[in-house]
Every structure is written in structure tokens, then in C-alpha cells.
Amino acid sequence: MSFSTLPQNASLKPKPFKAHVSDDELKLFTQLVKLSPIGPSTFENETADVKDFNHFGVSRAWLSEAKKQWETSYDWRKTEDRINSYPNFTVPIEEDGFTFDVHFIALFSAKKDAAPLMLLHGWPGSFLEFVDTLDLLEKKYTPETLPFHVIVPSLPGYGYSSGPSTKKNFNTEGIASVCDKLMTGLGFSSYISQGGDIGSFVSRVLGATAPACKAVHINLAIGLTAEGNEVESLSQEEKIGLGRYGAFGEMGNAYARMHGTRPSTIGLVLSSNPIAQLAWIGEKFLQWTDVSPPIASILDSVTLYWFTQSFARAIFPYRQFFAPPATFFHNEEKYFINKPMGYSWHPKELAPVPKAWVAKTGNLVWYKGHEKGGHFASMELPEQFLDDMESFVGEVWPTVQK
Structure with missing residues (x-):
């Protein structure tokens, strides 16, 4: 069995995909x-x-x-060759009257109790953020021992995924619906979503609204602010991080x-x-x-x-996020995550939001503060990222799978 073997109960029929541009x-x-x-x-x-x-x-x-x-x-x-060294697929998914041709890379496990884990990128990222992590997984595990099914989509409108429609509006909630249909269509009635950047917002929407999404891990929580004297109780590292957050808000988000x-x-x-x-x-x-x-x-x-x-x-x-009326979802009650949530803090994230603030937005059961790393967690420190995933999934999956 290989990492490209789809679950037997998948209702979607993905087609193998190969990255290639013409010589012209x-x-x-x-x-x-x-x-x-x-x-x-x-x-x-x-x-x-x-x-x-x-x-x-x-x-x-x-x-x-x-x-x-x-x-x-x-x-x-050479980059195309590396992309094509992983199992790549595309599959049509309909959302709000428009059919997306969704691209994803996957490492499917043969373990019956493997945790379906979806890794979501943002802008200016892509599925390429996760290829070093996929390399580590392929070296560390066989299809028979891999503890996760790892699904790395290109978000709608990104990379090899089509869309959005040129005839109607599309938004983050729509991305979340497409991603949920992808995971459930692959045969996963329960799964975990992980995201940074825009992927963190998509993961939040999934955690709050999609029944099949049983847990969420994020490494960005931009948009949260202090209440009262909350800053005084923070660690020195978190205070330094807030300085970076403030600089981004004033001069970094043009x-x-x-x-x-x-x-x-x-x-x-x-x-x-x-x-x-x-x-x-x-x-x-x-x-x-x-x-x-x-x-x-x-x-x-x-x-x-x-x-x-x-x-x-x-x-x-x-x-x-940046056109009025702007929203980052975190402060909306309907996007509070009641399911298990994890958060990895990195000092050079563009918005290193303190743990206590993130805990107000969901059921934060897992946290790791790192001494290194920035916005592109998986790309920058893949070993550290994989450690976080193995720890978080290992802790929450036995309690949420049904």
C-alpha cells in the first residue's frame, strides 16, 4: 500500500494531478x-x-x-519534480452553484485509527509551505504506521485550485464549506483542521460550524486586543510580541x-x-x-x-478583514470554538497574540510557546511544526473521534 491509497469509503473520486507548465x-x-x-x-x-x-x-x-x-x-x-513526488489530486466540489476544481496533496494512512488532519495555508503562502513537513512524515513513517491522514489543499483561488466565480461574491465561509466537503467527501466523518494566516480563519469557521471538524489548531489569532489591565500580567516575551503586533498594525498592513x-x-x-x-x-x-x-x-x-x-x-x-465592516471572526460569538483548540505561539509571528487572549475565543486545551519561528510555521521550522501536530493530535484525537 502507498501513501496515495484513498479511504475505501470516499464518496469523491479525485483524479491524480501532475504539475507541469509547457516549454512555451x-x-x-x-x-x-x-x-x-x-x-x-x-x-x-x-x-x-x-x-x-x-x-x-x-x-x-x-x-x-x-x-x-x-x-x-x-x-x-526541479520544483515541479518535487511537487510531483507527492500524491497530488484534483476533485470537483460544488459550492453555492459554482464548481471548484480543488487541488490537494495527501499522505493517506493505512492505520484504521489514523487522525484525518487538514493543513491550511494562507496568503502569500500555498501548499508549498508544508512540503518539508511532508518530507519528514514520509521519512519517519510508512503508510502502515503513519498516525495521520494528511490533506493539504490549495485554497479556492490559490495555486492549482480553480475559482472563485467571476459572477458572484465569495468569502472565507465559502472556503470553509469547500474544505469541509473535501474532507467529508474523502470519507472522513471526523477530522482536525490546522491553519495559519487565512487558514486560521478558515479553521475557526470549521471548528465553530462544521460538525465533522472535531478540533482546531491555529498559529495565528490576529484581531484580538487587550481588555483593561491585561497587558500587565503578560510575560516579557508576550509583551515584546505585542510590540511587534502593534508595529504591524501601524506600519505593516498597508x-x-x-x-x-x-x-x-x-x-x-x-x-x-x-x-x-x-x-x-x-x-x-x-x-x-x-x-x-x-x-x-x-x-x-x-x-x-x-x-x-x-x-x-x-x-x-x-x-x-480590511474593508468595512471588517471582521476577524474571533470576537463573534457564533465563531467561538467549543471543541478542543490548540495554539502555537511564535515570537516573530506578525501578530504574536498572548495565550490568555486566544483562550477567550475557544476551548483552548493545548498550547505551546516557542522561542523561535514566525508566520510560516511549517515552512520555517518543519521539525518543530511536526512536533506540535503530533502532540496536539495525540492529545485530542482519542477524545473527539466518533
């Missing part, structure tokens, strides 16, 4: 990268410190070096306000030029991480966005 597409892309200019030197881009929310953004020097690597040494075919209030404009602008998209997305991978990823890793993510035309399709959730 690849040639055109290489030409676009080569011909796309980098803007002139300015005081701002020559002195920019991307790790500082208050200091201008990505530097011209970094963008120039990344462009050089894209032109001369980067090989997308991109999100653009996504939320002018998605048409920014979507068209950044879909016209790969270097512009690299600057916009690359800044976030540099700024939101503890240790900056290698340029090649960032190029993987941006190249995926480019070839799948994801950028303009993927930013629709920001209208809920």
Missing part, C-alpha cells in the same frame, strides 16, 4: 523576468530594512539579487488594506509583471519570518503564483 510558457516567463526592469535607486530602497515594519520594505539590492537568480540559476522544473479595498486594481497591477509580484510577495516572506528563507524558496512560491495566475484570484478574503 516557461520560455515566455524567462523572457518576462529578463525584460522586466527594476526601479531606480532611491533613499528608501537603498536604506530599507525589510525586517523592520517601520522601515520602507524590501530593498533594491535584495530584489536585484533575486531577479539575477531567477534569470540565471533558478529551475522551475498591503492588506490595498487587498481589501482595491483588489481589482492591485490584482491587475501585480499580474502584469513578475518582478513586481516578486517584490510584493517576497517582502512578506522576508519580513514575517524569524530567519529569512533562501531566495530560491521565495522564488518557488512566487513562480507558483505566476504560473497559476493566483495573485488576483487569491486576495478576495481580505475584503472581509
Whole structure:
């Protein structure tokens, strides 16, 4: 038996998927990268410190070096080979009158008591965030010993998943419904959802509204604020984290306000030029991480966005979060998670919200505060992320599966 063997009781019929762009597409892309200019030197881009929310953004020097690597040494075919080394599938799922062609990577277990675990990314992430974790699982377990069924979807509008519809509105609750239909259609009457970034909001909606979602783990809880003198009782690490949270709120979220209030404009602008998209997305991978990823890793993510035309399709959730009336779900009573919830805290998350604040939004039964790590938990420290998953799932699954 292999990791690609679907559960026997699956009602959906996923088709195997292979990532591949044509030679002509690849040639055109290489030409676009080569011909796309980098803007002139300015005081701002020559002195920019991307790790500082208050200091201008990505530097011209970094963008120039990344462009050089894209032109001369980067090989997308190697990345396609790595993607295709895992079991990839697509499956049609109908939601609100529109049929999504949903892409997902899966490692299916042969264990009867394996916990179905869905891992959800956000923006500017993708399923690529989890490939190092999948590598660890394949090395550590066989299909007969793997304790999880691991399902990693491309969210609707992202990567190799289609949508949303060009004729009607779509939102985070719709994403959650598609993800729930995916998991239950794969034969899982009970499952656990884990998410960061937009995936954390989707996981919250699932935990609060989907009967089959029995537990939720998140590593982002942006939108929560202090009440009264709550800050005084926090640890020194949490207070430092709130300083970072405050800097993001004041100077680090201009991109999100653009996504939320002018998605048409920014979507068209950044879909016209790969270097512009690299600057916009690359800044976030540099700024939101503890240790900056290698340029090649960032190029993987941006190249995926480019070839799948994801950028303009993927930013629709920001209208809920940053266009009035904005909501982050946490403070709405209907999205309180009564089921077991876990939370991993990372010091370089863009919003390192204290444990006590998260506990007000759900039944927080598991918590881990880390000394390292940022916004892209699985990508940055896959061993640490896997430890968290094994600990959380091992603790809650025996109590929630039915």
C-alpha cells in the first residue's frame, strides 16, 4: 500500500494531478523576468530594512539579487519534480452553484485509527509551505504506521485550485464549506483542521460550524486586543510580541488594506509583471519570518503564483478583514470554538497574540510557546511544526473521534 491509497469509503473520486507548465510558457516567463526592469535607486530602497515594519520594505539590492537568480540559476522544473513526488489530486466540489476544481496533496494512512488532519495555508503562502513537513512524515513513517491522514489543499483561488466565480461574491465561509466537503467527501466523518494566516480563519469557521471538524489548531489569532489591565500580567516575551503586533498594525498592513479595498486594481497591477509580484510577495516572506528563507524558496512560491495566475484570484478574503465592516471572526460569538483548540505561539509571528487572549475565543486545551519561528510555521521550522501536530493530535484525537 502507498501513501496515495484513498479511504475505501470516499464518496469523491479525485483524479491524480501532475504539475507541469509547457516549454512555451516557461520560455515566455524567462523572457518576462529578463525584460522586466527594476526601479531606480532611491533613499528608501537603498536604506530599507525589510525586517523592520517601520522601515520602507524590501530593498533594491535584495530584489536585484533575486531577479539575477531567477534569470540565471533558478529551475522551475526541479520544483515541479518535487511537487510531483507527492500524491497530488484534483476533485470537483460544488459550492453555492459554482464548481471548484480543488487541488490537494495527501499522505493517506493505512492505520484504521489514523487522525484525518487538514493543513491550511494562507496568503502569500500555498501548499508549498508544508512540503518539508511532508518530507519528514514520509521519512519517519510508512503508510502502515503513519498516525495521520494528511490533506493539504490549495485554497479556492490559490495555486492549482480553480475559482472563485467571476459572477458572484465569495468569502472565507465559502472556503470553509469547500474544505469541509473535501474532507467529508474523502470519507472522513471526523477530522482536525490546522491553519495559519487565512487558514486560521478558515479553521475557526470549521471548528465553530462544521460538525465533522472535531478540533482546531491555529498559529495565528490576529484581531484580538487587550481588555483593561491585561497587558500587565503578560510575560516579557508576550509583551515584546505585542510590540511587534502593534508595529504591524501601524506600519505593516498597508498591503492588506490595498487587498481589501482595491483588489481589482492591485490584482491587475501585480499580474502584469513578475518582478513586481516578486517584490510584493517576497517582502512578506522576508519580513514575517524569524530567519529569512533562501531566495530560491521565495522564488518557488512566487513562480507558483505566476504560473497559476493566483495573485488576483487569491486576495478576495481580505475584503472581509480590511474593508468595512471588517471582521476577524474571533470576537463573534457564533465563531467561538467549543471543541478542543490548540495554539502555537511564535515570537516573530506578525501578530504574536498572548495565550490568555486566544483562550477567550475557544476551548483552548493545548498550547505551546516557542522561542523561535514566525508566520510560516511549517515552512520555517518543519521539525518543530511536526512536533506540535503530533502532540496536539495525540492529545485530542482519542477524545473527539466518533
